[in-house]
Amino acid sequence: MPELARDRPRALLVTRNLPPxxxxxxxxxxxxxxxASESFDLAVVGPTGCSAHLPPEACVTEVRHRxxxxxxxxxxxxxxxxxxxxxxxxxxxxxxxxxPIAWLAARRSRARWVVYLHGLDIIAPSLVYQRxxxxxxxxxxxxxxxxxxxxxxxxESGVPPSAIEVLHxxxxxxxxxxxARGAFREGYDLGARPVMLSVGRFTPRKGLAEFIRHxxxxxxxxxxxxxxxxxxSDAVDAVRPAAGSEQARILEAAAEAGxxxxxxMLPPCDDHALSAAYRAADAYVFPVLDLPGDVEGFGMxxxxxxxxxxxxxxxxxxxxxxxxxxxxxGHLVEPGDYARFAERTSALLQAAPGGGGxxxxxxxxxRFGWHHFEGRLRQLLHRLTGRTP
Numbered sequence: 001m002p003e004l005a006r007d008r009p010r011a012l013l014v015t016r017n018l019p020p021x022x023x024x025x026x027x028x029x030x031x032x033x034x035x036a037s038e039s040f041d042l043a044v045v046g047p048t049g050c051s052a053h054l055p056p057e058a059c060v061t062e063v064r065h066r067x068x069x070x071x072x073x074x075x076x077x078x079x080x081x082x083x084x085x086x087x088x089x090x091x092x093x094x095x096x097x098x099x100p101i102a103w104l105a106a107r108r109s110r111a112r113w114v115v116y117l118h119g120l121d122i123i124a125p126s127l128v129y130q131r132x133x134x135x136x137x138x139x140x141x142x143x144x145x146x147x148x149x150x151x152x153x154x155x156e157s158g159v160p161p162s163a164i165e166v167l168h169x170x171x172x173x174x175x176x177x178x179x180a181r182g183a184f185r186e187g188y189d190l191g192a193r194p195v196m197l198s199v200g201r202f203t204p205r206k207g208l209a210e211f212i213r214h215x216x217x218x219x220x221x222x223x224x225x226x227x228x229x230x231x232x233s234d235a236v237d238a239v240r241p242a243a244g245s246e247q248a249r250i251l252e253a254a255a256e257a258g259x260x261x262x263x264x265m266l267p268p269c270d271d272h273a274l275s276a277a278y279r280a281a282d283a284y285v286f287p288v289l290d291l292p293g294d295v296e297g298f299g300m301x302x303x304x305x306x307x308x309x310x311x312x313x314x315x316x317x318x319x320x321x322x323x324x325x326x327x328x329x330g331h332l333v334e335p336g337d338y339a340r341f342a343e344r345t346s347a348l349l350q351a352a353p354g355g356g357g358x359x360x361x362x363x364x365x366x367r368f369g370w371h372h373f374e375g376r377l378r379q380l381l382h383r384l385t386g387r388t389p
Contacts, residue, residue: 119297
């Protein structure tokens with residue numbers, strides 16, 4: 001139960017990453033907001049439309065998230081005003097991008113401040129970012145990171161190890177829904193076909209085009225009626241959008257490999273439909289690439305899949321190993337070994353329907369429930385501000 005308002009210190013969350021924008025970062029920062037609101041009188045400076053997705057008691061200032069320079073300028077002004085008016089005792093930056101804004105707001109109110117790093121926001125391939133943003137990140141009183149790999153990257157970038165805490169992202173733990181698998185398959189005319197699933201914003205790092213070229217034909221040679229179901233869209237809201245359409249690259253790869261008939265693309269959907277898609281699939285494919293200047297910080301989709309009993313096959317890159325238990329919630333494959341990737345995926349399809357023989361999916365996913373994330377976050381914030389949980 002939240003503390004009485006008169007007893008609650010004031011906190012400010014500054015971020016560009018909140019719903020209605022889509023993505024794992026957005027869901028995570030939303031959870032930070034809800035968790036912080038349990039113990040703090042919370043103000044938020046975030047993107048247009050975010051108010052509808054935040055605790056109703058939060059004091060929200062919305063600023064346009066595009067173009068980026070406009071968000072940064074408006075974010076500085078709005079955060080400075082909040083810090084001046086509200087006697088803020090804690091400032092939270094939802095990502096490295098917001099770190100300078102959070103630092104300024106903390107200086108204005110003489111507050112402690114914390115930044116959550118997702119991976120790319122510590123190694124972003126921009127000279128301006130490296131020179132102007134990283135110095136602020138290094139000054140944070142507390143640096144939260146989403147994986148052991150992000151912790152390593154932060155230390156290599158000069159963040160003091162003593163300031164870093166690993167706080168893995170979480171997932172919603174759905175209850176049983178025996179009818180969902182059949183209903184989804186019937187609705188999309190999937191029948192009894194083996195189904196591979198991929199969900200998320202399309203970026204080169206996700207490696208879908210390469211998977212389709214190099215691994216999907218091998219899977220189809222063993223399971224000719226299998227289908228790859230891809231749910232998502234181009235990452236138009238990314239800080240540095242990819243040149244051209246990644247969705248077009250994926251479709252082009254399918255055509256070149258002669259597997260267009262085995263690839264079906266669906267637009268982003270609501271949580272209910274996404275949950276049904278996880279239940280309807282037999283294997284989740286996560287062929288993330290190890291690209292220079294880019295990194296997969298954690299891999300939230302892998303724990304979301306596990307929460308639905310769906311195992312994942314992924315390349316062992318970035319923070320992905322923190323999200324997958326080998327033989328328990330899926331398989332990790334050495335980067336670039338598409339033959340092995342196809343072999344592991346085929347084995348899961350062979351063991352279908354549903355679960356692919358991974359009996360520990362749900363048990364491991366429970367360790368990543370959002371309640372664990374939120375409890376640990378509150379503990380760390382209370383410790384930072386000198387309060388008793």
